[in-house]
Amino acid sequence: MKETSKKGKSWFYRWFLNNQATVFLINVLIVFLIIFLFSKIGFVFDPLWQILGITMPPVILALVLYYLINPLINVLERKFHVNRIISITFIFIIIAALLVWGIMSLIPFVQSQIDSLIKNWPNYWDYLNKSLQKMFADPKMSGVRERLVEANTNLSKSVSKSMNDILPQTFNNIGSAVGIVTNVVMILLTAPFILLFMLKDDKKFKQSVLKFVPDRVKKSTGEMLSEISQSLSSYITGQLTVAFWVAVMFFVGYLIIGQRYALILGIVAGILNLIPYVGSTLALLPSLVIAAFIAPAMVLKVLIVFAVEQTIETRVISPIIVGNKMQMHPVTTILVLLVSAGMYGLVGMIAGIPIFAILKIICTRIFRWFKRNSNWYSAEEAEQEAETVTTAADTPVEDKTEAQNDPEKLDPSQKNHK
DSSP states (O other), rough: HHHHHHHSHHHHIIIITTHHHHHHHHHHHHHHHHHHHHTTTTTGGGGHHHHHHHHHHHHHHHHHHHHHHHHHHHHHHHTOOHHHHHHHHHHHHHHHHHHHHIIIEEEEEEEEHHHHHHHHHHHHHHHHHHHHHHHHSSSGGHHHHHHHHHHHHHHHHHHHHTTTTTTHHHHHHHHHHHHHHHHHHHHHEEEHHHHHHHTHHHHHHHHHHHTOOOGGGGHHHHHHHHHHHHHHHHHHHHHHHHHHHHHHHHHHHHHHOOOOOOHHHHHHHHHHTTTTTHHHHHHHHHHHHHHHHHOEEEHHHHHHHHHHHHIIIIIIIIHHHHTTTOOOOOHHHHHHHHHHHHHHHHHHHHHHHHHHHHHHHHHHHHHHHHHHHSSSSSSHHHHHHHHHHHHHHHHHHOOHHHHHHHHHHHHHHHHHHH
C-alpha cells in the first residue's frame, strides 16, 4: 500500500516537497522573512522599547545584587535555620552600614584623588604630547608626521564648524544631564525594592512562569530556567569576585611602587576587568600616562605590576573562581565582545557575554529537541541525545522545598529539626 501511495504522488512532491534539504531551506527562508517583516514594522514596538528602557536598568541592578546576596541568605536559611525574612533584613542592615561607612570614610579620600587627577591631567597630557613631538621630529618619522598634521588640520576644521552649534545645544545638554541624574536616582531608589521581592519570592518566580507553559514542555522549560539561573549566578558572582581581587592587586602593587592615584587606578582596573580579556589592558593605559610623567623607570614598574597581576589572575584567581563555567571558546568570547561593543559600546561589552550565554542555552535546548524528534539524524544519535537529556534531568539543582518533601535528602541536622 505504501508503494502505491508513493507512486500516486507527483514527481514535484517526491523530489521537491518530500526533500529534507528543501524543507530546511524553506524554514530558513521563513525565519528571514519574519525578521524582514519585523524590521519594516519596527516603529510599532517603539513604545515597548521605551518601557523596557525605563524598567530594565533597576531590574538588572537588582538581579545582579540578587545573585550576589541570595547564596548567603540560602546558607543562613538552610544551615542555620534562620527565617528568610530575618536573613534578608540582616543582610540589608549590613549593606546599609557598609554604604554609610564607605560614604563617610572612603568617598572623601577618593574624591580628593579624583580632584587631584583632574587638576594634573592636562600636565600629564602636555608632557605626553611633547614626548611625541620629540619622537616625530626625527627625519625618519616625516611621513607619519605629515599624516598626523593633516589629521590634526581636519580635526580642527570639524571642531570649529561644530562650535557654532554648541550654544543652541547648551540648554538641551543641561536638560539631558538633569534627566540622566534623575534616572540614576530613580534606579538607585527602585532597585532595592525590586531586590527585596526577588529575595523574598525567589522560589515562586519559577513556578509563576511555569503556570503559563503547556504541561508537555513544563519539565524541560523548568530545567532550562534552572540552567539559565545557574549560569547567570556563576558568571555574575565569578566576574565580580575576580574584579574585586584585580582591584586589590593593582591597588597594592601601585602602592608598593609609589604610583600616584593608586586607589583610583585600582578601582578603574576592577571595573574594566568586567570586560573579559581586554579590561585589564584598557585599565593599564591611564596608569602608563601618569607613570610616563613621573619617570621612565615608573613605566617599567607599572608594566611589572601589570605582568604580576595578569599572571596571578589568569593562573590562580580566574581558574579557581570562574573556570570555564560559561563553556565558551575564547575566540567565541572575543567575537561576542566585538559585536556587542560595536552595537552598544561599553554596556554591550559588559552584558554581551551573559546574554549570549542565555541565547546559547535556549538554542541548545531547541536543537536537542529537534534532534530527538526529527528524522534528520540516525537512531543512535537520537538515543544518545535522549540519554544526555535524561542524565541532566536526573541531577537538577534541588531547592529547599523539594528536599524537605523527601526525608532521605535531608542531612541529619535537618532531620532532627524537622
